[in-house]
Amino acid sequence: MKKILLSIALAVAAPFAWAQVSETTTTTTTTQGSGTITEYTPGSSIVLKETSGPRTYHFGKTVTYVTRSGKTLDEDTVRTRVKVGIPVQVHYVGTGDNIMVDRVILDQD
Numbered sequence: 529m530k531k532i533l534l535s536i537a538l539a540v541a542a543p544f545a546w547a548q549v550s551e552t553t554t555t556t557t558t559t560q561g562s563g564t565i566t567e568y569t570p571g572s573s574i575v576l577k578e579t580s581g582p583r584t585y586h587f588g589k590t591v592t593y594v595t596r597s598g599k600t601l602d603e604d605t606v607r608t609r610v611k612v613g614i615p616v617q618v619h620y621v622g623t624g625d626n627i628m629v630d631r632v633i634l635d636q637d
């Protein structure tokens with residue numbers, strides 16, 4: 529009787545013991561840059577004067593513009609407030625030439 533129960537238990541557990549599970553992990557890192565805007569092309573790119581020199585950032589499909597306190601800016605406000613000479617921070621995803629900005633934070637409220 530014990531041998532039968534053991535055989536049944538092994539028959540049930542065997543498929544799980546030999547099954548292989550494949551798992552893929554994708555890591556997305558959001559990084560931040562900051563500086564003063566030296567060039568700005570809405571919907572395309574922004575160039576910041578950083579401590580290490582000028583750096584160009586390209587915009588992703590959707591970019592959110594916010595103030596330092598976290599208030600989201602509408603399109604009309606973005607047109608009037610985001611311009612050359614304004615200090616900003618950008619949050620971006622990617623490395624090297626594949627940097628895509630998803631958030632621009634104005635250092636003013």
